[in-house]
Amino acid sequence: MSDDQRRTLPADAVGIVASSDDNYAPHLTVLFHSLLANCSAPERVSLFCLDGGISDENKTRMSQEVQKLGATGVDFVTFNSDRYDNLPTIKHITSSAYYRISIPEIFDDSVHKVLYLDCDMIVKGDIIELWETDISDFHVGAVENLSGHTYKKLGIPQNEYFNSGMLLINLDLWRSDGIPEKVFKFKKENPDRISTNDQCALNGVLHDKWKHLHLKWNHQTGLYRPDEQTAAFSQSEVAEATLSPGIIHYIGWDKPWRKVRFHPLAGEYDRFADKLDASPRSQPAFVDYLKAYASVSRLKKLRRQLKWQAWYRKQGYDLYHK
Numbered sequence: 001m002s003d004d005q006r007r008t009l010p011a012d013a014v015g016i017v018a019s020s021d022d023n024y025a026p027h028l029t030v031l032f033h034s035l036l037a038n039c040s041a042p043e044r045v046s047l048f049c050l051d052g053g054i055s056d057e058n059k060t061r062m063s064q065e066v067q068k069l070g071a072t073g074v075d076f077v078t079f080n081s082d083r084y085d086n087l088p089t090i091k092h093i094t095s096s097a098y099y100r101i102s103i104p105e106i107f108d109d110s111v112h113k114v115l116y117l118d119c120d121m122i123v124k125g126d127i128i129e130l131w132e133t134d135i136s137d138f139h140v141g142a143v144e145n146l147s148g149h150t151y152k153k154l155g156i157p158q159n160e161y162f163n164s165g166m167l168l169i170n171l172d173l174w175r176s177d178g179i180p181e182k183v184f185k186f187k188k189e190n191p192d193r194i195s196t197n198d199q200c201a202l203n204g205v206l207h208d209k210w211k212h213l214h215l216k217w218n219h220q221t222g223l224y225r226p227d228e229q230t231a232a233f234s235q236s237e238v239a240e241a242t243l244s245p246g247i248i249h250y251i252g253w254d255k256p257w258r259k260v261r262f263h264p265l266a267g268e269y270d271r272f273a274d275k276l277d278a279s280p281r282s283q284p285a286f287v288d289y290l291k292a293y294a295s296v297s298r299l300k301k302l303r304r305q306l307k308w309q310a311w312y313r314k315q316g317y318d319l320y321h322k
Contacts, residue, residue, distance in 0.1 A: 015111060027257055038124060043071075048106070050103075103171075115167070121250070138211040145220070243315055256269030269281065
């Protein structure tokens with residue numbers, strides 16, 4: 001991206017960046033809506049979307065929805081994505097997941113920090129609180145990964161491996177240390193150590209250069225499966241992240257917009273999707289439930305979901321149903 005195309009921001013702006021293709025654009029709209037609805041200063045928020053091929057219709061709808069909540073709109077950023085075309089993708093993830101690596105390229109040197117968010121998230125807390133975290137001595141602020149054991153294949157300790165769905169990025173350090181180039185190089189030179197798209201490569205380069213943030217800023221499904229991955233955290237931090245998440249991350253295939261889903265807080269997606277003029281969530285028929293629960297593994301997921309929803313009700317959490 002040429003210098004005259006790079007974005008700048010007002011000094012007090014909160015720069016939020018996401019990436020999406022056309023399929024995920026409706027869900028990114030829900031994310032942006034939730035973020036603005038719970039923000040104490042929505043007028044400070046500047047929204048950017050790394051455009052992986054979003055239709056004009058979806059762009060217009062997204063901008064209209066965020067303008068209702070005080071944002072000026074969404075800046076859709078196009079850039080040369082050819083270098084991502086030959087990188088392998090895993091499972092349900094598309095090549096747009098790699099675009100976050102290029103974030104430093106789209107802002108000029110006057111922009112020192114941005115917040116990256118995955119599309120499969122809902123913001124429940126005030127994003128200003130997260131934004132004000134001091135990461136001046138770190139390349140990134142993130143939350144330890146609790147879902148899966150990919151750190152083992154990468155060969156680093158659990159507590160050095162972060163989840164890349166939420167990244168508070170120090171652009172100054174990324175630029176000065178050439179982090180994007182190092183991530184690409186690590187990805188290409190270490191295929192035997194990588195079991196995710198870009199997350200393992202980011203950790204391979206930054207595993208000793210990130211600030212550990214509270215679990216509530218990336219609420220992961222690992223919180224519902226207490227094991228050695230949560231043992232290192234205090235009970236109070238785990239409890240707060242579970243009951244009062246700042247950001248809910250719907251990791252894996254169990255997305256909240258599926259007809260049948262097993263996440264105990266899938267309804268939080270509905271809470272904000274139902275406020276849009278065109279809600280993207282599916283309405284399941286009874287036969288969908290019969291098909292979904294026709295396996296032992298999924299019955300276990302259902303049992304866990306019901307158990308945790310009962311726990312939430314007991315704690316006074318307002319579960320959303322419609």
